[in-house]
Amino acid sequence: MLTTKIKLTLSLVAATSxxxxxxxxxxDESADYQALVQQDISTFQTFFKNRFPDVEIEDYKxxxxxxxxxxxxxxxDIEEFPPYELEVDDGKVLYETPFANGKSxxxxxxxxAVRKQYPQFDDKRGEVVTLELAINxxxxxxxxxxxxxxxxxxxxxxxxxxxxxxxxxxxARVSSEGAYNAYMGGxxxxxxxxGQMNLSCADCHMRATGYYLRADVPSPAIGHVTHFPVHxxxxxxxxxxxxxxxxxxxxxxxxxxxxxxxEYRNLEFFQTVMSNGLEFNGPGSRK
Amino acid sequence: MKNLKGLVVxxxxxxxxxxxxxxxxxxxxMLIDAEEANAAAAAIGFEWRDTSKxxxxxxxxxxxxxxxxxxxxxxxxxxxAVLAKKQGELxxxxxxxxxxx
Numbered sequence: 001m002l003t004t005k006i007k008l009t010l011s012l013v014a015a016t017s018x019x020x021x022x023x024x025x026x027x028d029e030s031a032d033y034q035a036l037v038q039q040d041i042s043t044f045q046t047f048f049k050n051r052f053p054d055v056e057i058e059d060y061k062x063x064x065x066x067x068x069x070x071x072x073x074x075x076x077d078i079e080e081f082p083p084y085e086l087e088v089d090d091g092k093v094l095y096e097t098p099f100a101n102g103k104s105x106x107x108x109x110x111x112x113a114v115r116k117q118y119p120q121f122d123d124k125r126g127e128v129v130t131l132e133l134a135i136n137x138x139x140x141x142x143x144x145x146x147x148x149x150x151x152x153x154x155x156x157x158x159x160x161x162x163x164x165x166x167x168x169x170x171x172a173r174v175s176s177e178g179a180y181n182a183y184m185g186g187x188x189x190x191x192x193x194x195g196q197m198n199l200s201c202a203d204c205h206m207r208a209t210g211y212y213l214r215a216d217v218p219s220p221a222i223g224h225v226t227h228f229p230v231h232x233x234x235x236x237x238x239x240x241x242x243x244x245x246x247x248x249x250x251x252x253x254x255x256x257x258x259x260x261x262x263e264y265r266n267l268e269f270f271q272t273v274m275s276n277g278l279e280f281n282g283p284g285s286r287k
Numbered sequence: 288m289k290n291l292k293g294l295v296v297x298x299x300x301x302x303x304x305x306x307x308x309x310x311x312x313x314x315x316x317m318l319i320d321a322e323e324a325n326a327a328a329a330a331i332g333f334e335w336r337d338t339s340k341x342x343x344x345x346x347x348x349x350x351x352x353x354x355x356x357x358x359x360x361x362x363x364x365x366x367x368a369v370l371a372k373k374q375g376e377l378x379x380x381x382x383x384x385x386x387x388x
Contacts, residue, residue, distance in 0.1 A: 043388075188382050191383070191385050191386050192378040193374065193378055193385065194374065194375075194378070195335055195336060196336065196337070196367065196370075198374065200385060202385065202386065202387055206387045207387050249336075250336055253336040254333070254334070254336055255329070255334040255335060255336050255338075256336075257332075
């Protein structure tokens with residue numbers, strides 16, 4: 001059904017182009033997908049502009065601290081001595097330590113400042129590639145075992161690379177039918193209610209953001225991806241975005257998907273596109 | 288009279304035993320139904336968190352001969368799985384209606 005809708009939408013776009021006397025080409029098709037997505041970004045970001053008129057869009061990179069002044073003051077104090085600092089140092093050591101074959105992560109990622117390149121849709125493979133997936137693929141290509149995806153060394157490496165990438169601007173592109181399908185998969189996931197609590201991502205992070213759910217204010221969905229991995233006080237350590245996705249799904253009594261599952265990679269892709277224009281400022285610290 | 292009493296005792300015991308066998312069959316059937324329903328919910332990506340736990344606990348209870356407990360747990364799992372599948376089907380058709388504006 002989704003495919004049919006996409007085809008219908010694209011047919012309309014193609015028909016409009018023909019009527020306008022345009023010649024079809026691959027670059028035109030690519031531009032059409034991005035145009036469809038751009039409309040979503042505008043609608044999404046406008047929702048938050050209306051919801052919190054005093055908050056600048058750029059400030060959503062700070063998650064819930066963009067909208068909760070009291071929590072922000074506490075967070076700023078914490079950030080004076082960031083709890084993730086030692087883990088970033090560990091990540092640097094891991095990054096620079098050669099594999100058994102003498103190569104290292106630098107052979108895959110250069111200086112590590114590659115955060116803005118991920119997640120990306122790989123047209124040849126037909127799937128979304130996240131930073132953590134790329135880290136493990138780099139390891140496997142060099143004869144090393146993959147790391148577990150939720151915490152530990154993968155989060156430390158990812159944190160170091162995020163730290164190296166601070167200031168880069170989120171600019172995820174949707175430039176092919178495959179990328180658009182993955183994006184739409186993530187979008188559907190985001191807005192679908194699931195679990196025994198019958199809640200969607202949007203229910204907590206759009207409708208309820210700014211209000212208290214028990215003792216906490218749910219963070220706004222825009223900017224979710226900019227500051228991961230995060231050191232959560234609850235975890236006492238760094239964790240990846242997909243670890244957080246799993247925790248959220250468990251909280252609403254849905255069975256969590258595996259980290260780096262197609263569902264979570266597509267969700268990350270959608271959320272990243274929605275945060276286009278914000279700054280990557282990971283790693284972050286959260287409650 | 289003694290024969291009549293004996294007959295009553297035998298009839299009662301037979302009925303109880305049949306009833307017990309019936310529960311065992313129902314618990315096993317309910318467990319299979321719950322597993323199938325949960326697999327259907329999982330296949331569309333909408334399995335709930337605790338359903339497989341109830342099914343596993345029902346399986347253990349059944350193995351321990353606790354028919355009634357097994358039945359109740361399997362029933363709970365089945366009910367959740369049916370709702371999860373309905374939720375998934377509803378969302379797959381209607382998720383766009385839930386986009387906040």
